[in-house]
Structures are given as C-alpha cells and as structure tokens.
Amino acid sequence: SQTIHQWPATLVQPVGSPLSLECTVEGTSNPNLYWYRQAAGRGLQLLFYSVGIGQISSEVPQNLSASRPQDRQFILSSKKLLLSDSGFYLCAWSRGGSYNEQFFGPGTRLTVL
Amino acid sequence: DQQVKQNSPSLSVQEGRISILNCDYTNSMFDYFLWYKKYPAEGPTFLISISSIKDKNEDGRFTVFLNKSAKHLSLHIVPSQPGDSAVYFCAAVTSGTYKYIFGTGTRLKVLA
Numbered sequence: 001s002q003t004i005h006q007w008p009a010t011l012v013q014p015v016g017s018p019l020s021l022e023c024t025v026e027g028t029s030n031p032n033l034y035w036y037r038q039a040a041g042r043g044l045q046l047l048f049y050s051v052g053i054g055q056i057s058s059e060v061p062q063n064l065s066a067s068r069p070q071d072r073q074f075i076l077s078s079k080k081l082l083l084s085d086s087g088f089y090l091c092a093w094s095r096g097g098s099y100n101e102q103f104f105g106p107g108t109r110l111t112v113l
Numbered sequence: 114d115q116q117v118k119q120n121s122p123s124l125s126v127q128e129g130r131i132s133i134l135n136c137d138y139t140n141s142m143f144d145y146f147l148w149y150k151k152y153p154a155e156g157p158t159f160l161i162s163i164s165s166i167k168d169k170n171e172d173g174r175f176t177v178f179l180n181k182s183a184k185h186l187s188l189h190i191v192p193s194q195p196g197d198s199a200v201y202f203c204a205a206v207t208s209g210t211y212k213y214i215f216g217t218g219t220r221l222k223v224l225a
C-alpha cells in the first residue's frame with residue numbers, strides 16, 4: 001500500500017529564517033506530487049505541483065520554492081520566511097493520467113513569528 | 114478568481130437526517146470533481162468523485178450529484194452520523210492538467 005510522510009509536524013520559525021519541509025511517498029512510482037497551503041479559515045491553495053523529477057510548476061508567485069530531487073521526494077523551501085507564510089502545509093500525491101484522486105499527507109503546521 | 118466555491122461555510126444537521134453540501138464552479142473545462150473530508154490538524158481524505166460524463170455517483174452513505182449546465186455539484190450524506198462532523202472540501206480538475214482546485218470548505222456538524 002502507498003503511504004505519504006511529511007515532516008516536521010509542527011514548526012515555529014522567526015521572520016527571515018529559512019524553511020525546508022520534506023515529503024516522501026512510499027509504495028508507488030512516478031507519482032504526481034503537490035504542495036498546498038491552508039491559511040487560517042481558508043481553503044486549500046495549490047502552491048506547486050510536479051509530474052516528474054526536476055519538473056516543477058508554480059501556481060502562486062511568492063517567496064517559496066519547491067524541488068523534486070528524487071522520484072518520490074518533494075521539498076518546499078524558502079530563503080526568508082514572511083509572517084504571511086504561516087499556515088498548514090499539505091503534501092499530496094496522485095497517480096498519473098486522468099480521473100485520479102489525490103492522497104494527502106498529515107500536514108505541517110508552520111507558525112512564523 | 115475563485116474557480117471553485119463553497120458558499121456555505123457551515124452546516125448543522127441532526128443525526129440520522131440528510132446532509133447536503135453544495136459546490137459551484139466557473140470553469141467549464143473541469144471534467145473531474147472530488148469531495149474530501151478533513152479533520153483538524155490532519156490531511157484531507159478522499160470521499161467520492163464523479164467525472165463529467167456522469168450526473169450521479171454513489172458510495173454507501175455518500176452520493177455526489179453533478180449538474181453541468183448549472184456548474185453545480187452536491188454531496189449527500191444519508192443518514193448523517195456524528196463521526197461525519199468535519200470540514201468538507203470539493204475539488205475540480207481538468208484532465209491532463211493535474212491542477213486540482215479546491216473550494217474553501219464547509220464545516221459540517223452532526224448533532225446527536
């Protein structure tokens with residue numbers, strides 16, 4: 001069976017500090033990978049998605065970046081965090097092709113102070 | 114531009130009754146629609162989906178209806194149970210794009 005891991009579960013960082021959130025998927029190959037953010041009281045905002053190693057599509061211009069160094073690894077980064085980066089970050093995967101659901105990780109609660 | 118909208122932020126229903134959650138979309142290119150359930154501090158879990166070639170899909174207590182002309186879909190939960198209390202998100206995607214767009218969610222509370 002497939003599993004998706006995210007870490008850390010919670011993170012408190014000062015403004016201006018760097019960020020690295022990691023997501024890995026097990027039990028499948030060539031997954032599509034996604035990063036979402038849920039801000040307080042809001043829906044899920046798609047940040048990045050990737051259909052293959054080194055292939056990253058950015059949906060929202062901001063101070064965040066994503067990388068996919070391995071087939072089942074997806075990393076969300078920032079060089080300098082802003083207060084507005086606080087939120088609940090979710091990684092997800094789906095099979096390639098059409099008409100497939102996404103499977104979400106447990107999420108990371110990021111608080112920027 | 115919010116392409117997927119859930120206009121009811123919250124809904125309360127008595128246990129055993131029907132819960133109806135609504136979702137509207139604006140992009141006519143969407144051809145696959147999904148519903149997810151989310152508990153606090155957890156990732157969403159997939160509930161049920163429907164492709165644009167259908168107007169109804171059932172899975173146990175959950176039924177999703179799609180009205181393409183109105184660009185509207187709904188999720189029916191019958192009978193509602195206290196464990197159904199959660200935030201429900203609808204999502205839409207155009208096949209081949211992999212860009213799943215989510216609504217803002219509806220918080221369902223099922224009263225015992």
